[in-house]
Amino acid sequence: VLFRSRQAAGSPARDTQADEKPAGEVRAGQVQTGEEQPGTRQAGAQQPGSQQPGGGRTVDAAQLLGDKLQIPRLSLAVLRRRRLIDLIGRAAAHRVTVVSGAAGAGKTIACASWASTGPARRVAWLTLDSYDREPARFWASLRASLGCSPAGRTGPLRAVQDAAPGDDFPLRLIEAAQLLTEPVTVVLDDVHELVGSPVLPGLDLLIRHAPPMLRLILAGRCPPQLQLARLRVAGELADIGAADLACTIEEAD
Numbered sequence: 001v002l003f004r005s006r007q008a009a010g011s012p013a014r015d016t017q018a019d020e021k022p023a024g025e026v027r028a029g030q031v032q033t034g035e036e037q038p039g040t041r042q043a044g045a046q047q048p049g050s051q052q053p054g055g056g057r058t059v060d061a062a063q064l065l066g067d068k069l070q071i072p073r074l075s076l077a078v079l080r081r082r083r084l085i086d087l088i089g090r091a092a093a094h095r096v097t098v099v100s101g102a103a104g105a106g107k108t109i110a111c112a113s114w115a116s117t118g119p120a121r122r123v124a125w126l127t128l129d130s131y132d133r134e135p136a137r138f139w140a141s142l143r144a145s146l147g148c149s150p151a152g153r154t155g156p157l158r159a160v161q162d163a164a165p166g167d168d169f170p171l172r173l174i175e176a177a178q179l180l181t182e183p184v185t186v187v188l189d190d191v192h193e194l195v196g197s198p199v200l201p202g203l204d205l206l207i208r209h210a211p212p213m214l215r216l217i218l219a220g221r222c223p224p225q226l227q228l229a230r231l232r233v234a235g236e237l238a239d240i241g242a243a244d245l246a247c248t249i250e251e252a253d
Helices: 061-068 082-091 107-116 135-148 156-162 169-177 200-209 229-233
Strands: 096-100 123-127 184-189 214-220 237-240
Touching: 061 123, 061 135, 082 096, 082 107, 082 237, 096 107, 107 123, 107 184, 107 214, 123 135, 135 156, 135 169, 135 184, 135 200, 156 169, 169 200, 169 214
Parallel strands: 096 214, 096 237, 123 184, 184 214
Antiparallel strands: none
């Protein structure tokens, strides 16, 4: 089955000379067609929206930030697999769901299909990039993601919009989430970008102490380096791997 890569609404034209990413998965807000491979970021690379030699802006920073916070739009050619949507739906009843697989395995498409299918879901989406390895940037992006979600604009989570994106932000979010009466799911896509970053201790804190109504889906090329063993033993962690993401014979026909 061929999957046609989708492009988030409002995204700029893509560089056809970029490394080609396997069909079936693209990142919201990604400027180039291919995923950046480890070690390919050039020294001194400018942040998205920054001034480039020659005077022009490559991408408007506000637009790119908006793309990071939106559930990716899927093209009509994408195969929406009910089996996988239902699997993620069952997994999302857990406090944490880990969706892992190689580039092109279909992680983003699977999560976006679940988030945008069926009844209106209380979902906040954040597509991560290498700049989110800095804690203040990460927590500011997460706060903005919640602010873009209906669940974060009203109700208990509205309180975190006034919180500074510092080291105590996870505690403020946990405190606000204690008052939730319906589940809210935060999807962190491309979570492998955080490997080895100083963001992980704060994210660990959030996972350990978040109430059951605040749930996380962590999607990336490898399971995140987080302290998840206790959740797995307690039955509060769900794993979706490459074997689950692969097309079955019926889906391929």
